[in-house]
Amino acid sequence: MLALTLVGVCGIPGIVTTLGAFVGLVASGSWPVALLASVVCLPIGVLTCVVASRTVASFSSRGRGRLGNVLGLLGFGVLVLAGPIVTGLLSVLGDRGGLDTDRVGALIAGLSWTPVGAVWAVPGDLADGELWVGLVKLGIAVATLAALWLLWRRNVVAASVSPKRRAVSGRSGRLGWIGLAPTGPTGAGWARSLSYWLGDPRYLRNLVIVAVLPVLLAFALGWQVQTPIFAFVVVLPALLLGLVPYADVSYDGSAFSTLLATGIRGRDDRAGRLLGALTAGAPLVVVVTVVTVGLSGQWLLLPAVLGCGLGALLAGLGICALSSAYLVIPVPASGDNVFKRVPGQSFWVGLALMGFTLMAGVLTAPALALAIAAVVTGAAVWSWLALVVGLLIGVGVAVAGVALGGRVFDRTGPVLLERVRATSGY
Amino acid sequence: MPHRAPDAAPALALRGLVKRFGAKLAVDGIDLAVPTGSFYGLVGPNGAGKTTTLSMATGLLRPDAGTASVHGVDVWSDPTAAKRMIGNLADGVRLFDRLTGEQLIAYTGRLFSLPRDEIVARTADLIDLMDLREAAGVAVADYSAGMTKKVALACALVHAPRLLVLDEPFESVDPVSAANIEDVLRSYTASGGTVIVSSHSMDLVQRMCDHVAIVSNGRVLVAGPVAEVRAGSSLQERFLELVGGRTHAEGPAWLRQS
Numbered sequence: 251m252l253a254l255t256l257v258g259v260c261g262i263p264g265i266v267t268t269l270g271a272f273v274g275l276v277a278s279g280s281w282p283v284a285l286l287a288s289v290v291c292l293p294i295g296v297l298t299c300v301v302a303s304r305t306v307a308s309f310s311s312r313g314r315g316r317l318g319n320v321l322g323l324l325g326f327g328v329l330v331l332a333g334p335i336v337t338g339l340l341s342v343l344g345d346r347g348g349l350d351t352d353r354v355g356a357l358i359a360g361l362s363w364t365p366v367g368a369v370w371a372v373p374g375d376l377a378d379g380e381l382w383v384g385l386v387k388l389g390i391a392v393a394t395l396a397a398l399w400l401l402w403r404r405n406v407v408a409a410s411v412s413p414k415r416r417a418v419s420g421r422s423g424r425l426g427w428i429g430l431a432p433t434g435p436t437g438a439g440w441a442r443s444l445s446y447w448l449g450d451p452r453y454l455r456n457l458v459i460v461a462v463l464p465v466l467l468a469f470a471l472g473w474q475v476q477t478p479i480f481a482f483v484v485v486l487p488a489l490l491l492g493l494v495p496y497a498d499v500s501y502d503g504s505a506f507s508t509l510l511a512t513g514i515r516g517r518d519d520r521a522g523r524l525l526g527a528l529t530a531g532a533p534l535v536v537v538v539t540v541v542t543v544g545l546s547g548q549w550l551l552l553p554a555v556l557g558c559g560l561g562a563l564l565a566g567l568g569i570c571a572l573s574s575a576y577l578v579i580p581v582p583a584s585g586d587n588v589f590k591r592v593p594g595q596s597f598w599v600g601l602a603l604m605g606f607t608l609m610a611g612v613l614t615a616p617a618l619a620l621a622i623a624a625v626v627t628g629a630a631v632w633s634w635l636a637l638v639v640g641l642l643i644g645v646g647v648a649v650a651g652v653a654l655g656g657r658v659f660d661r662t663g664p665v666l667l668e669r670v671r672a673t674s675g676y
Numbered sequence: 677m678p679h680r681a682p683d684a685a686p687a688l689a690l691r692g693l694v695k696r697f698g699a700k701l702a703v704d705g706i707d708l709a710v711p712t713g714s715f716y717g718l719v720g721p722n723g724a725g726k727t728t729t730l731s732m733a734t735g736l737l738r739p740d741a742g743t744a745s746v747h748g749v750d751v752w753s754d755p756t757a758a759k760r761m762i763g764n765l766a767d768g769v770r771l772f773d774r775l776t777g778e779q780l781i782a783y784t785g786r787l788f789s790l791p792r793d794e795i796v797a798r799t800a801d802l803i804d805l806m807d808l809r810e811a812a813g814v815a816v817a818d819y820s821a822g823m824t825k826k827v828a829l830a831c832a833l834v835h836a837p838r839l840l841v842l843d844e845p846f847e848s849v850d851p852v853s854a855a856n857i858e859d860v861l862r863s864y865t866a867s868g869g870t871v872i873v874s875s876h877s878m879d880l881v882q883r884m885c886d887h888v889a890i891v892s893n894g895r896v897l898v899a900g901p902v903a904e905v906r907a908g909s910s911l912q913e914r915f916l917e918l919v920g921g922r923t924h925a926e927g928p929a930w931l932r933q934s
Contacts, residue, residue, distance in 0.1 A: 424813055428779045431786060433795065438786035442772060449774055504769040507736055508831065511766070512787045513759025584774060585817055664738045 258300035284373035295369040305402040365394035439522015447530035460487040481546035488559040492566015497577040516659030520571040554621035554633040557640025564644025565613040568651030575658040578669035685748035687870035693742035704894035717885035718874040725894040763837030773817035788835035802830040821848040878912040
């Protein structure tokens with residue numbers, strides 16, 4: 251653990267943290283007492299940062315239970331929202347009597363008593379002659395470091411004494427989606443794909459983003475959401491969600507060989523994957539649409555937004571049914587850290603993805619145009635027309651994607667397997 | 677699928693298979709005829725081309741030249757029909773390991789369009805056969821290497837294939853399970869099923885197989901009934917004699933203790 255701490259301090263994040271701390275040292279340069287205190291406090295501060303990061307890491311590497319995944323995703327969500335939450339809080343503060351220095355000062359004074367802020371406040375307090383306050387805060391800082399260290403040690407000990415003692419018994423007879431699926435390759439593919447969409451963080455996080463993005467935008471707009479623009483907030487995430495499986499075979503890894511070995515026909519494989527993604531994505535898009543349109547108060551636009559959102563999702567999935575019969579990209583392996591960077595993302599794949607996004611956008615455009623007509627005229631008929639057109643185009647693209655992609659897949663299946671083996675290395 | 681009377685075509689026929697990876701010729705013209713109902717061993721040193729050959733034979737890797745057919749059905753012109761007859765246990769590939777053992781077998785059964793109640797019955801049988809009852813509801817990602825091998829074998833068996841292609845089937849499988857699986861495979865071949873097994877274990881091949889082919893550098897050195905190939909000596913001796921590569925037996929001087 252000492253070694254890991256040292257490595258943490260010497261690593262780039264550690265060095266940056268130390269540099270940041272030194273800026274504080276320079277700032278306190280004109281008060282000798284503060285300077286003296288900083289010599290003690292800044293190393294404690296840096297160490298606390300490093301040990302905290304290790305402690306968090308030791309939690310996340312403890313097994314990969316479902317709960318761990320959910321917590322990880324929640325943390326991810328909070329992190330994404332950190333900016334808006336802070337600005338939101340500040341604006342709330344600002345609403346009550348302006349953003350004056352008193353309030354910020356009070357906020358900082360409060361923070362300086364918490365484990366996060368205590369250590370950084372000690373030099374200042376000592377310079378102000380608040381000897382006891384400074385000592386108490388130093389105590390808080392040392393206790394924080396000690397608590398983090400003990401927590402980390404507990405996890406390390408737990409991991410080394412009983413390394414990932416996984417449950418090797420579980421209730422049998424629970425087939426989940428597989429049990430619900432009708433027999434046949436399409437049903438099997440649907441159930442497998444759906445199980446992964448709802449259980450594998452590599453897919454699941456995209457669903458989280460669809461739910462989170464409207465909240466993000468609402469924050470950005472300062473909750474001024476009673477506008478037609480906000481009613482359409484779901485369309486872009488729905489479009490991006492449809493494009494998630496644009497190289498779906500990559501996520502199978504070498505398990506794709508067990509699928510190919512069954513002699514599955516391309517059409518069935520494509521249809522299974524598309525339906526699985528649709529079963530996971532469509533209800534979410536509908537729910538988010540109803541909520542956001544409801545918040546915007548533009549109920550007239552509900553059919554139009556549904557048409558655009560579902561149409562975009564279907565069009566994206568249809569494009570993916572074809573593109574994933576050609577493309578294999580490097581992705582984190584199943585069970586790996588979702589945020590792991592994988593080498594070998596090529597420029598051309600990025601360009602292709604951009605092309606797919608444009609294509610999906612173009613395919614959504616007719617429904618969107620009708621929806622805009624509904625906004626402008628305020629006539630419900632345009633709204634309903636947008637729903638019909640959006641769904642028709644979406645379903646058409648999906649069916650065409652399955653048919654074309656299926657034919658391509660029948661030819662490229664073994665090539666895909668070779669590429670998956672070469673890029674994923676497992 | 678019930679096992680029919682032996683037909684004219686061999687269970688697996690490979691003709692002139694060639695595969696080149698860049699500059700390396702991995703498989704250099706392999707011919708092999710695996711008779712129906714035989715228990716066929718494929719042995720050879722590391723890198724001999726066994727796995728590559730089996731991948732081409734089962735429709736997973738397109739050969740540069742040559743053909744493969746299963747009971748007379750060409751694997752590469754009619755893959756769906758050919759693959760229905762094959763049960764494939766590949767070595768060193770992942771499974772869809774977020775599924776539980778039970779889900780994975782049920783999923784594979786559905787891929788082959790077995791009736792749902794039939795899938796339920798077969799899944800239960802296979803789980804008992806592989807001694808996986810306790811772990812049936814656990815995600816395959818949490819299985820040990822041996823348990824993963826067993827559930828992969830269960831998936832290869834669920835559609836009652838006529839030809840089983842097993843790559844290193846007993847690696848890290850415990851002895852009790854290995855013995856049980858051996859029994860099942862024997863009764864399977866006795867009833868007309870065909871097994872082709874690739875392995876490093878000469879003892880296993882000599883004990884279980886009635887036919888054997890020795891492969892080295894992408895070529896078949898010798899193939900036929902085990903008794904013929906052995907020609908009086910043990911399979912191990914015969915293998916070393918054909919493949920070569922033995923160093924002198926004492927090992928380096930510094931390793932000797934006296």
